[in-house]
Amino acid sequence: MLLANLRSQCGALSRLFQYTTLLDCSPFLRSFGTATKTEFRLMGEKLEDLPSISKISDNVVRVLGQNPSKFTLQGPSRTPPLFRFIPSDIDYNHLTGTNTYILGTQVPYVLLDTAEGKPEYPPILSSALDTLPTPLTPLPDISDIIVSHWHIDHIGGLPSVLSLLLSRWQTRNPTLPSTSYPAPRLHKFPIPQDVTGIAATKHNHLSEVVESIPQGTFTPTAEGNTFHDLRDNQLFRSSSPTIRVLHTPGHTIDSISLDIADDRALYTADTVLGQGTAVFEDLGLYLQSLNKMLEYGKNDTAGYQILYPCHGPVVKNGRELISTYIKHRLEREEQILQVLRGKPTEGGNWTIWTIVKVIYASYPENLWLPAARSIELHLLKLKRDRVVQRLGGEGVDTAWGLVSRTPSPSL
Numbered sequence: 001m002l003l004a005n006l007r008s009q010c011g012a013l014s015r016l017f018q019y020t021t022l023l024d025c026s027p028f029l030r031s032f033g034t035a036t037k038t039e040f041r042l043m044g045e046k047l048e049d050l051p052s053i054s055k056i057s058d059n060v061v062r063v064l065g066q067n068p069s070k071f072t073l074q075g076p077s078r079t080p081p082l083f084r085f086i087p088s089d090i091d092y093n094h095l096t097g098t099n100t101y102i103l104g105t106q107v108p109y110v111l112l113d114t115a116e117g118k119p120e121y122p123p124i125l126s127s128a129l130d131t132l133p134t135p136l137t138p139l140p141d142i143s144d145i146i147v148s149h150w151h152i153d154h155i156g157g158l159p160s161v162l163s164l165l166l167s168r169w170q171t172r173n174p175t176l177p178s179t180s181y182p183a184p185r186l187h188k189f190p191i192p193q194d195v196t197g198i199a200a201t202k203h204n205h206l207s208e209v210v211e212s213i214p215q216g217t218f219t220p221t222a223e224g225n226t227f228h229d230l231r232d233n234q235l236f237r238s239s240s241p242t243i244r245v246l247h248t249p250g251h252t253i254d255s256i257s258l259d260i261a262d263d264r265a266l267y268t269a270d271t272v273l274g275q276g277t278a279v280f281e282d283l284g285l286y287l288q289s290l291n292k293m294l295e296y297g298k299n300d301t302a303g304y305q306i307l308y309p310c311h312g313p314v315v316k317n318g319r320e321l322i323s324t325y326i327k328h329r330l331e332r333e334e335q336i337l338q339v340l341r342g343k344p345t346e347g348g349n350w351t352i353w354t355i356v357k358v359i360y361a362s363y364p365e366n367l368w369l370p371a372a373r374s375i376e377l378h379l380l381k382l383k384r385d386r387v388v389q390r391l392g393g394e395g396v397d398t399a400w401g402l403v404s405r406t407p408s409p410s411l
């Protein structure tokens with residue numbers, strides 16, 4: 001593909017790159033190249049087939065979102081332009097999209113995320129609820145829904161799930177008026193008013209989703225807000241088992257993780273995945289969050305061991321995987337610094353594009369443009385660390401150089 005063609009697509013694609021930086025997120029792409037030792041270890045893993053409903057512990061039932069797609073790294077139903085770059089030799093059909101989780105041993109339960117809004121999901125969720133003890137009183141099935149972050153495959157199901165829960169309650173309580181329905185509370189870490197980046201663009205559909213929620217299907221805050229704001233380190237007591245909230249931004253600004261102590265599990269949403277490595281909006285924040293997760297409960301003999309991700313299976317060696325994620329990023333960072341320490345291959349200064357051409361030399365050229373976004377995110381993080389500086393230019397032609405010979409930031 002001509003370089004000019006690649007660059008002409010960069011503007012449109014860059015919006016998507018913040019959502020999905022391909023070379024660093026897609027398990028599929030790991031069949032290409034050998035950019036780092038860590039990547040090499042991660043390559044070749046077979047994507048695991050998961051049942052739609054799984055009781056994964058005494059406290060937790062996993063329900064798949066029925067949204068298989070390349071977009072969720074799990075199937076063919078969505079094909080935005082970005083994915084023309086994805087090799088097509090992957091069998092996506094055996095994977096079934098975003099994981100949601102029902103927490104609790106007795107009604108009412110807590111639901112983690114609502115998937116994308118596919119019509120196939122509410123019946124599956126309903127079937128999952130039917131496997132659990134049913135409320136005998138006018139209690140709802142679900143008292144609280146915790147949303148992990150603003151991405152559409154986690155929030156899109158809010159309207160249909162809330163409608164389902166009201167419908168189930170009305171069926172169980174035909175003589176009660178709907179005004180007496182104890183509707184679920186919705187919880188989410190707030191996005192700052194002055195947020196920049198992709199969360200401030202049209203790719204954030206949160207407000208549209210909220211507008212689509214039927215009246216009377218949820219309990220707003222005392223101030224009339226849709227979401228009850230989650231806080232870092234908040235103990236979520238209205239549930240069984242007890243949940244502690246960790247704000248772990250980076251994948252998105254509002255991403256959270258949840259410590260589910262009874263399971264010795266950390267719910268990681270999209271920050272750490274069951275297979276593959278996650279994407280991120282802000283690498284600096286992302287690495288800070290990975291380190292925070294690694295440190296959390298490290299010296300606690302009852303600290304978490306396993307991970308409950310929003311894509312892929314339960315991770316048994318949770319801390320080891322988080323360490324691998326960090327190592328992978330730092331290896332990539334060191335690669336970039338090594339390139340910047342050398343003489344530019346095409347004269348002048350190093351640009352994002354010439355860096356990509358060196359680091360991804362063994363990858364197919366049609367993957368270089370997605371790789372450029374990943375390199376840019378690394379450079380932006382290194383700029384904040386005052387290790388590199390932006391020298392000018394735009395897009396993939398942006399020039400970068402070292403501020404000093406200091407090779408690595410402290411993390």
Ligand SMILES: [Zn+2]
Nearest residue numbers: 149151251270
């Ligand atoms: Zn996400």
